[in-house]
Amino acid sequence: MSEQRDHSPVEGNEDFASFEQTLNLLPAQKLREMLQSVMKNDVNAKRHVLKWLKTHSDGLSPAQKTRIDDELLWEYWEKVEPIIAKFNELGGGPERREEQVYEWLEKITELVQKGTLSTTGKIDFIDEAFYEYDKQNSGFEDKLMEIFFSMCTIREEWESLVDHLQERPSDWRNKLTMDIWKDQLHEDEKYVALRQKYLKYGLDYWDLASFYIGKGDVNNAVVVAEKGLIKGEGRIDELGDFLKDHYQRQGDALNLERINQIINTRNRPRPHPTMPGHRKTVKPVKKKRRS
Structure with a gap:
């Protein structure tokens, strides 16, 4: 059996050296034309070129680096967007495809954290990605929102995100x-105007009360906390602790006792229908009339 010749382009190989020499002899215009042709015919080529430029960007200007990052962002999104769209259409998809989505979204996250994306690039991306986010059927909504939040750093970007959130208000989007x-x-x-419209749970009241505390407005914080202690559903620990500490500092024993009574009442378990002392309501039985 004849020995098979290795044609791989190993450095030192005569063919490879000849190829390198040919490239070196090409004028810059021909190299650009060749590169454009490769990128046109290979869907992954542009991404590889951009990544190479990003790792060899020492001589580039800040504007050029930003341009590279903006282009990379769209390269990554073009890979993941069709899969997310399909998941939205079907309400899910294969685990293998799900892993691919998270891999590409993680690349976007890394680019956001380490890159120099432009404000225009960020806002355009949020506009585009929100189309899939709004469908709320892919399962990738949390990760997308995490990316949106990590992208925003200046007022214009945050305002763009708020505009999208308020297009379809919900409890979560309002939060x-x-x-x-x-x-x-x-x-x-x-914030205060919208927060006052959505005061249902104890933690809602605490969110507003802690806002006033941060502003040094203790009086309003106390008013909100007292309302939340009585009306707020669910957890009220923070409200109670704040009010007890406040009245203790004030040396107000009467109000401190009142707050403790409210807390004890709220924490008292409701009697179960089978517990002794619970009066069961019996509906009166209507007597049938004799015919």
Whole structure:
């Protein structure tokens, strides 16, 4: 059996050396034309070129680096968007495809964290990706929202995200909007107005009370906390602890006792229908008339 010749382009191989020499002899215009042709015919070529440029960007200007990152962002999204669209259509998909989505979304996350994306690039991406996010049927919504939040760093970007959130308001989207207004944009009036419309749980009241505490407005914090202690559903621990600490500092024994009584009443278990002392309601039985 004859020995098979190795044609792989190993460095030192005469064919490879000849190929390198040919490339070196090509004028810059021909190299550009060749590169454009390769990228046109290979869907992955542009991404590889951009990644190479990113790792060899020492001589590039900040604007050029930003341009590379913006282009890479779209290369990654073009890989993942069709899969997410299919998941939205079917309400899920194969585990293998799901893993691919998370791999590409993780690349986008890394690019956001380490890159220099432009504001225009970020806003355009949020506009595009929100189309799939709004369908709410792929299972990737949490990861996408995590990316949106990590992208935003300046007012214009945060405002763009709020606009999308408020296009289809929901309890969750309102919460995200309030967080942005309170923590990122410092739109206090907008935050308070929306927060006061959504005070249902103890933690909702605590969110507003802690906002007032942060502003040094203890009086309003106490008012909100007292309302939440009585009306708030679910967890009220933070409200109770704040009020007890407040009245203790004030040396107000009467109000401290009142707060403790409210807490004890709220924490008292409701009697079970089978427990002794629970009066069971018996419906009166109607007597049948004799015919």
